[in-house]
Amino acid sequence: MSPNFTLSFDSLSRVDASARFGFGSCPQYLTSISGPIEVRLAAEQPSQATIEVHVRPLTNVPGTESKTVAVILKEVIQMEVIVEANPRTLIQFVVQALVPTPKVTDELVAAMINCCTLSLLNAGSIPMRGVICAVSVARVSSVNGEESMYKIQPVEEHSSRIQATGCFAFLFSDSYSSNTYSSSCVWTSWRSLHPGSLKAVEESELARARDAAQKPAREVWERMKSLVEEGERVKRKETWIKDASYSTEAKKIDMGEEDVNMEI
16 A cells, blocks of 8 residues: 655755655644754764754643654664764754644654655755655454454554554665665564554564555655655756856847947
């Protein structure tokens, strides 16, 4: 099943880059990134950059849940960014919910991870090991309860039949020598919703859930690549128009000078 999602680069002021991401009918998130910038002396690290993540709800101040998600995002970002490239600096992320979110679900965590990745790609100034993309997966029992299936972005009608669920984040990278790519699962929150069930925590079940999540995560990665390529084409076109306009103006000035010389 292919994931349904929307993504875009944004242009917030007073930050280095920003982006939006959301899965289907789930709330979208807006992430801004600032850095590398000067870091507070207390947070400075001599051998690597300091990663700072703030998750903000639409209303009220961040609570325990927002701070917990911020810790998860920081862990994932540190696996994506080459922090050793900019020691003694700060890279700050602010993840803002665009609609009220009573509870942070696996779908929302995946959306926030993807939104942070998009902001890094939009900035283009921070070295990265690869591109981390995430999706949520749930193991849902059939109506008669005899079989189970894996669903990407489970909907509300599946909630009563979900046996296990989680978010999977994959690190993708291209190969310069061929048209191949590599991917590896770098983080997951897979867990059983029935603690007494041993079946939910078996390694084979975890592997099946990971395999089910890999292809949809790759589709997110491919859409991100397309967005970056589209942005580069627009920039090249704008540069070409600018250069052509400058060349035309220069010719007009030269022709004007020739007319003045002829009159003299």
